[in-house]
Amino acid sequence: MGVQQNNISANHNSIFKLKRLYLQSVPAGSIAFDGLVPVGKVDWGFQDHLFNTILSKDATAYRPADAYTRRFLKFLIACLESNLAEDEELHDSILTLYSNLMSKPDSPSDATKPTFITYLLPPNQSLSQEDDEKDGEVQVVISERKSVLSADGHTGSRTWEAALALGEFFLFTPSPISKPIPQCRILELGAGTAFTSILLSKLGAKRVLATDGDERVCEAIRRNIDHNYCRNVVSASQLLWGGSQKDSTVYTEPWDLVIGGDITYDTRDLSDLVLTLKKLLVANQDTGAKAIISATVRNEDTLREFDTELSSAGLNFKVQDIGESGRQLWYYGSDTPIRIYTIHWG
Numbered sequence: 001m002g003v004q005q006n007n008i009s010a011n012h013n014s015i016f017k018l019k020r021l022y023l024q025s026v027p028a029g030s031i032a033f034d035g036l037v038p039v040g041k042v043d044w045g046f047q048d049h050l051f052n053t054i055l056s057k058d059a060t061a062y063r064p065a066d067a068y069t070r071r072f073l074k075f076l077i078a079c080l081e082s083n084l085a086e087d088e089e090l091h092d093s094i095l096t097l098y099s100n101l102m103s104k105p106d107s108p109s110d111a112t113k114p115t116f117i118t119y120l121l122p123p124n125q126s127l128s129q130e131d132d133e134k135d136g137e138v139q140v141v142i143s144e145r146k147s148v149l150s151a152d153g154h155t156g157s158r159t160w161e162a163a164l165a166l167g168e169f170f171l172f173t174p175s176p177i178s179k180p181i182p183q184c185r186i187l188e189l190g191a192g193t194a195f196t197s198i199l200l201s202k203l204g205a206k207r208v209l210a211t212d213g214d215e216r217v218c219e220a221i222r223r224n225i226d227h228n229y230c231r232n233v234v235s236a237s238q239l240l241w242g243g244s245q246k247d248s249t250v251y252t253e254p255w256d257l258v259i260g261g262d263i264t265y266d267t268r269d270l271s272d273l274v275l276t277l278k279k280l281l282v283a284n285q286d287t288g289a290k291a292i293i294s295a296t297v298r299n300e301d302t303l304r305e306f307d308t309e310l311s312s313a314g315l316n317f318k319v320q321d322i323g324e325s326g327r328q329l330w331y332y333g334s335d336t337p338i339r340i341y342t343i344h345w346g
């Protein structure tokens, strides 16, 4: 490969990385822009490619919030300007977009409004047949409120770090369970935004049911399913853990895999959660069903209680710590440790 070809490919990779960060609305102040532009060699061609790939109207169906784009552009433009090659100037389309956003007033409700967060999957992921993504770019689009507790007071309106780590676990673990994902019928507990359910549908899962105890969360999941055009595979249904819904069809339908992200944080819910896990794993023992649950380690005592509940219920489990290498793809915002539990009956 010649030097010129190398540069083109390096620029293409940098722009793809910038796109991933922009679409996830990663805080602009924490993006290392300097490492993602050609040092001292920014020309019109690079900026044109960047604009068309990330910022133009056609680049993405679901653009981040205007306030975010404005801040992203502020940092990006400063970086481009300080790295311009000789006799080059800033791209007029980038400057025009920035000045248009500067003149647009924010409405007071903007801070609490849900915004679209797009999680780009690595190139060349196997796609479900119905996927409509262009240019082989696979993505999960989620409408989220980024505040820790959302404006309406529940935790299901943003994608939590444990769900992202669970997504990476399925993307990069060669055989997370004995069946390949495309043969799996998957049930998610406490799905929240259903990020992981939707991601698994993009990896070709046969059937996915995203459940949550809160019906408003389920309604939002149905909208996320529509944003991702995966209604043929993923559906949403209310399911509260514990014994109160004995006749729910989730206990009679066959499942190969039960998943959950960040559902082990409240000690008051742990016995109900474990009861539900046991019912599902016992009902599906013939097919060797497993549960894979990712847990953010905010409090060791809480997880010790989870371990005790699992053991008392006669469930077998192994625990894996997710290190740096298991949280590479997306921005996590915090380095609180995350563990993955693989749980089975018998």
Ligand SMILES: C[S@@+](CC[C@H](N)C(=O)[O-])C[C@H]1O[C@@H](n2cnc3c(N)ncnc32)[C@H](O)[C@@H]1O
Pocket: 154, 155, 156, 157, 158, 159, 160, 161, 162, 163, 164, 189, 190, 191, 192, 193, 194, 195, 211, 212, 213, 214, 217, 239, 240, 241, 260, 261, 262, 263, 269, 272
């Ligand atoms: C911290 S959020 C995690 C959401 C998502 N899995 C993620 O990681 O982004 C916990 C989710 O569990 C749901 N949940 C909490 N207690 C529950 C219960 N007893 N039964 C069913 N769902 C519950 C909440 O409604 C919320 O959506």
